[in-house]
Amino acid sequence: MQRIGVFVCHCGTNIAATVDVKAVAEALSHEPGVVVSQDYQYMCSESGQNLVKDAIKEHKLTGIVICSCSPRMHENTFRKAAAAAGLNPYLVEIANVREQCSWIHKDIATATDKAVILGKAAVAKVHLNAPLTSMESPVVKRALVIGGGIAGIQTALDIAEAGFDVDIVEKQPTIGGKMAQIDKTFPTLDCAACILTPKMVEAAQNEKIHIHSFSEVTDVKGFVGNFTVTIKKKARYVDETKCTGCGLCTEKCPMKKVPNEFNMGLDNRTAIYIPFAQAVPKVATIDPNYCLMMKTGKCGVCSKMCSVGAIDYKQQDQLIEEKYGAIVVATGFNPIKLDKFDEFAYSHSPDVVTSLELERLMNAAGPNGGTLLRPSDKKHPHTIVFVQCVGSRCDDEKGKPYCSKICCMYTAKHAMLIREKYPDTEVYVFYIDVRTPGKNFDEFYRRAVEQYNVHYIKGMVGKVTPKSDGQLDVQASDLLANEQLHINADMVVLAAAIEPDKTARPLATMLTTQMDTNDFFTEAHPKLRPVESATAGIFLSGACQGPKDIPETVAQASAAAAKAIGLLCKNSITCNPCVAQSDELMCNGCSSCEKVCPYGAITYTDKEFRMPDRTTAIRRVASVNPAVCQGCGACTVACPSGAMDLKGFSNSQIMAEVDAICK
Amino acid sequence: MQEAMISKAKALLADGTVTRVIGWKRGEFVYDVTPAVFESAQELDEGFVYDDFTAANVSKYLIKESRKEGKILCFLKPCDTYSFNQLIKEHRIIRENVYIVGIPSDGKLDAEKIKSKGITGILSAQRDGDTVKVETLYGIETLPLADAMLEKCLSCKSKKHVIYDELIGEDGEVIDSDRFDMVEKLENMTAEERFEFWRSELSKCIRCNACRNVCPACSCEKCVFDNPQSGVENKAPADSFEENMFHIIRAFHVAGRCTDCGECSRVCPQNIPLHLLNRKFIKDINSLYGEYQAGEDTTSRSPLTNYDTEDCEPKIVHERGVE
Ligand SMILES: Cc1cc2nc3c(=O)[nH]c(=O)nc-3n(C[C@H](O)[C@H](O)[C@H](O)COP(=O)(O)OP(=O)(O)OC[C@H]3O[C@@H](n4cnc5c(N)ncnc54)[C@H](O)[C@@H]3O)c2cc1C
Ligand code: SF4
Ligand code: SF4
Numbered sequence: 001m002q003r004i005g006v007f008v009c010h011c012g013t014n015i016a017a018t019v020d021v022k023a024v025a026e027a028l029s030h031e032p033g034v035v036v037s038q039d040y041q042y043m044c045s046e047s048g049q050n051l052v053k054d055a056i057k058e059h060k061l062t063g064i065v066i067c068s069c070s071p072r073m074h075e076n077t078f079r080k081a082a083a084a085a086g087l088n089p090y091l092v093e094i095a096n097v098r099e100q101c102s103w104i105h106k107d108i109a110t111a112t113d114k115a116v117i118l119g120k121a122a123v124a125k126v127h128l129n130a131p132l133t134s135m136e137s138p139v140v141k142r143a144l145v146i147g148g149g150i151a152g153i154q155t156a157l158d159i160a161e162a163g164f165d166v167d168i169v170e171k172q173p174t175i176g177g178k179m180a181q182i183d184k185t186f187p188t189l190d191c192a193a194c195i196l197t198p199k200m201v202e203a204a205q206n207e208k209i210h211i212h213s214f215s216e217v218t219d220v221k222g223f224v225g226n227f228t229v230t231i232k233k234k235a236r237y238v239d240e241t242k243c244t245g246c247g248l249c250t251e252k253c254p255m256k257k258v259p260n261e262f263n264m265g266l267d268n269r270t271a272i273y274i275p276f277a278q279a280v281p282k283v284a285t286i287d288p289n290y291c292l293m294m295k296t297g298k299c300g301v302c303s304k305m306c307s308v309g310a311i312d313y314k315q316q317d318q319l320i321e322e323k324y325g326a327i328v329v330a331t332g333f334n335p336i337k338l339d340k341f342d343e344f345a346y347s348h349s350p351d352v353v354t355s356l357e358l359e360r361l362m363n364a365a366g367p368n369g370g371t372l373l374r375p376s377d378k379k380h381p382h383t384i385v386f387v388q389c390v391g392s393r394c395d396d397e398k399g400k401p402y403c404s405k406i407c408c409m410y411t412a413k414h415a416m417l418i419r420e421k422y423p424d425t426e427v428y429v430f431y432i433d434v435r436t437p438g439k440n441f442d443e444f445y446r447r448a449v450e451q452y453n454v455h456y457i458k459g460m461v462g463k464v465t466p467k468s469d470g471q472l473d474v475q476a477s478d479l480l481a482n483e484q485l486h487i488n489a490d491m492v493v494l495a496a497a498i499e500p501d502k503t504a505r506p507l508a509t510m511l512t513t514q515m516d517t518n519d520f521f522t523e524a525h526p527k528l529r530p531v532e533s534a535t536a537g538i539f540l541s542g543a544c545q546g547p548k549d550i551p552e553t554v555a556q557a558s559a560a561a562a563k564a565i566g567l568l569c570k571n572s573i574t575c576n577p578c579v580a581q582s583d584e585l586m587c588n589g590c591s592s593c594e595k596v597c598p599y600g601a602i603t604y605t606d607k608e609f610r611m612p613d614r615t616t617a618i619r620r621v622a623s624v625n626p627a628v629c630q631g632c633g634a635c636t637v638a639c640p641s642g643a644m645d646l647k648g649f650s651n652s653q654i655m656a657e658v659d660a661i662c663k
Numbered sequence: 664m665q666e667a668m669i670s671k672a673k674a675l676l677a678d679g680t681v682t683r684v685i686g687w688k689r690g691e692f693v694y695d696v697t698p699a700v701f702e703s704a705q706e707l708d709e710g711f712v713y714d715d716f717t718a719a720n721v722s723k724y725l726i727k728e729s730r731k732e733g734k735i736l737c738f739l740k741p742c743d744t745y746s747f748n749q750l751i752k753e754h755r756i757i758r759e760n761v762y763i764v765g766i767p768s769d770g771k772l773d774a775e776k777i778k779s780k781g782i783t784g785i786l787s788a789q790r791d792g793d794t795v796k797v798e799t800l801y802g803i804e805t806l807p808l809a810d811a812m813l814e815k816c817l818s819c820k821s822k823k824h825v826i827y828d829e830l831i832g833e834d835g836e837v838i839d840s841d842r843f844d845m846v847e848k849l850e851n852m853t854a855e856e857r858f859e860f861w862r863s864e865l866s867k868c869i870r871c872n873a874c875r876n877v878c879p880a881c882s883c884e885k886c887v888f889d890n891p892q893s894g895v896e897n898k899a900p901a902d903s904f905e906e907n908m909f910h911i912i913r914a915f916h917v918a919g920r921c922t923d924c925g926e927c928s929r930v931c932p933q934n935i936p937l938h939l940l941n942r943k944f945i946k947d948i949n950s951l952y953g954e955y956q957a958g959e960d961t962t963s964r965s966p967l968t969n970y971d972t973e974d975c976e977p978k979i980v981h982e983r984g985v986e
Binding site for chain 2 (some may be wrong): 505506509585586587588589590591592595596604617618619620638640641642643651652655
């Protein structure tokens with residue numbers, strides 16, 4: 001006979017304000033098998049837990065139901081409490097009467113009814129719970145960092161510092177990310193290269209760090225502590241182990257008209273190239289779309305120039321497989337494309353540029369050697385208009401609904417740097433509002449206004465029209481003065497919204513991690529677990545999780561590293577015992593389950609069976625590797641015969657819940 | 664055709680390629696043609712039948728037969744080869760133990776349909792172009808072919824054999840059939856009309872299990888309807904809801920695996936158009952995940968046990984659910 005205890009939590013007023021907790025406890029006390037039903041203000045507090053523990057001992061409970069917040073919040077807390085009182089932790093069920101009830105209902109009567117129903121379902125389920133025991137699984141002491149921007153670099157350095165091997169997979173020929181393209185950095189205005197490149201070199205020189213540049217992750221299998229990852233090293237047609245990065249080939253390459261992506265297409269590079277002088281690894285890469293040798297079979301200049309014989313026109317993509325205990329995602333961001341913002345004439349005039357393009361135009365290693373010149377005629381601009389929030393905080397599908405967070409600060413930076421270097425240039429900034437929270441940030445912005453006399457105008461630019469004299473007519477409204485403005489500008493700079501890298505979504509699918517509707521990776525808890533993904537063993541670093549500036553990125557990168565190190569330090573981890581199991585007598589061996597298992601946990605064996613008609617037959621049957629299974633339950637749904645079942649969430653348990661709800 | 668098949672079977676038995684032959688034999692009436700296993704030339708001469716009433720798909724029998732000693736010869740019509748392939752894909756048939764001879768089919772006759780036209784005492788049927796001449800105890804009756812042919816043949820999807828060791832006759836092509844027309848009609852009904860349609864059809868079910876037993880996709884070692892633990896175990900057809908659930912559960916179970924062989928509707932003694940449930944699934948799968956024909960090959964993954972980033976989002980259920 002089951003002896004079940006029910007514990008209804010008030011969660012302060014979180015639950016109790018909308019759910020009549022006493023009535024719920026009363027109603028559930030009449031459910032079959034329930035011997036004690038109580039309510040308490042904070043069930044998760046020490047005294048709340050003691051109440052549960054005492055009841056388990058006093059009433060010799062065989063199962064407990066906690067009506068409280070989501071199991072993601074406190075299931076573990078109550079499992080531990082049960083274990084401490086001698087009850088198997090898997091005999092605990094949580095009825096979520098907060099997130100799924102009190103928080104979403106206004107009417108006390110309906111919310112109370114629903115809470116009772118949720119409680120009944122949990123009681124019906126706990127009747128069928130079986131005690132489960134966890135197993136241990138070993139941890140591979142190596143981490144993978146996907147993305148080699150400042151986030152990925154910092155995470156890798158910290159993990160390596162703790163003594164673990166770490167691989168960086170970067171899809172570009174060099175690590176560095178967006179920070180490598182930036183000129184100077186707010187709020188201190190130190191040069192990005194001066195603070196980034198030493199870190200890049202440190203990463204390259206650290207013997208614990210292995211950089212796979214020009215590479216991509218193509219497959220991820222396994223689970224926390226034991227991921228198997230396939231990395232595609234894309235053919236760069238240059239032998240990385242031989243190339244010394246002398247750059248002779250890039251000087252002699254006759255194909256000189258390739259848009260230079262590092263300089264945002266503002267100048268050209270050669271078909272064989274090293275993105276920039278401080279690239280890491282400093283290895284040349286051939287762009288097969290432009291290489292004459294590869295397109296026409298005639299040329300081979302680089303091969304002749306290269307004294308170490310590193311050029312290999314026949315190089316193939318190479319797949320390597322490696323095991324990792326932890327994975328950190330650091331795939332960063334990109335500015336959005338501006339093709340939907342015709343009003344700003346971005347596609348019509350070379351003098352309308354994005355902020356990232358401006359970074360290159362102002363950079364000493366950029367196309368103009370650091371002198372700010374108009375792209376169209378290479379003349380010094382005297383009037384520059386900045387437009388903020390281009391595509392940010394946008395309520396139609398042209399742009400993004402969120403604030404890109406970094407634009408107010410970098411625009412202030414740009415305005416200030418220009419006024420500092422070219423005091424004869426008038427700078428206008430059109431803004432919706434200026435958002436500069438952060439240490440020394442508002443002071444920074446005020447310096448732009450007060451000390452550098454940047455004209456900050458509250459209002460949006462309506463239209464930018466290129467004129468026949470080469471100037472740009474900027475039509476805008478000044479909301480504070482309530483007047484329409486026309487500014488005759490030499491250049492317009494657009495603070496384009498930022499979005500996650502396009503490869504993030506397929507990557508999330510491979511990693512079975514979650515993303516939000518904007519494709520930013522979702523953290524396990526927005527406040528309490530900001531650098532972990534909801535998938536165990538996968539951590540988040542930098543702008544791939546949400547818009548961030550460098551200080552925040554680096555803080556998060558180190559935090560993600562700390563979490564990864566915490567995992568790698570363990571020799572083994574406790575596995576979730578709620579795993580799938582197939583009933584061999586019912587299994588058809590059809591492979592449906594194996595096909596849907598995202599973790600590759602299912603294999604097949606041919607076994608001899610005694611059949612009901614007294615014959616023996618060899619049958620192909622599924623078996624689940626409990627160390628690999630993550631208990632997602634995909635297989636149980638795919639199994640046509642119902643042979644596959646999930647411990648702790650068995651078909652009969654779920655049916656019992658449904659029945660209890662429908663009763 | 665029957666003669667050619669018998670001599671092929673004899674030759675394969677004689678040279679030791681196979682030890683048994685699965686074919687068909689006649690029962691009490693001319694149109695009672697059911698699968699049977701033959702082990703010798705003599706048995707073949709005595710009982711092997713292949714005619715216009717030979718519609719049964721033998722693929723499912725090979726689950727058991729291919730696990731026995733020795734190789735078995737089977738004759739597969741184009742539609743049967745899809746079922747066979749699907750069973751190979753599901754690891755249910757041991758391919759090495761089966762020798763397949765593909766046979767052409769230009770459609771089979773439906774005795775129930777003929778009888779429904781008031782023709783009884785059927786002795787034989789002769790096809791003649793667009794008509795069928797039926798010899799009965801009471802004389803000769805002629806009716807249009809369309810009135811005598813099985814539904815599954817009228818909306819034939821393919822005359823191509825997707826798997827075989829050898830063929831008798833020429834292979835055909837995949838056909839651009841109108842098999843989804845009726846599904847579309849049902850889709851265009853209001854929810855109430857559709858509910859009424861299915862209510863009235865499914866309430867005829869006597870739960871004889873014929874559809875399940877004949878279905879090549881229903882090949883589970885232990886069917887959920889026979890499993891006391893499943894909660895949907897075989898029950899007397901007492902409650903109409905239970906009955907409706909039976910067919911819906913079955914349709915879900917075979918979704919993505921049903922090749923649309925049409926056997927369910929062919930064997931239903933109550934003439935319930937069960938194939939329409941399966942075709943609705945097939946049509947939805949085609950439109951949501953791209954064209955997919957179960958059993959077309961042995962390796963491709965059914966969209967329902969596959970995931971790719973192009974897949975529709977679950978909210979489609981809601982969107983489609985709104986009238
Ligand atoms: C115009 C502009 C000016 C800025 N100025 C400042 C400033 O002055 N101060 C400041 O604090 N911040 C500034 N920022 C913000 C700063 O750039 C970001 O905070 C920082 O770059 C975020 O680093 P990250 O590593 O997360 O992303 P990223 O720099 O975007 O790096 C991500 C890396 O991952 C790689 N990657 C992406 N997908 C994959 C994949 N699937 N596989 C492998 N590799 C992949 C990318 O190639 C890239 O190298 C500025 C941003 C812009 C746009
Ligand atoms: S529950 Fe099934 S599908 Fe999910 S991981 Fe375990 S074996 Fe694989
Ligand atoms: S899906 Fe079910 S029947 Fe098929 S192999 Fe897996 S456990 Fe066996």
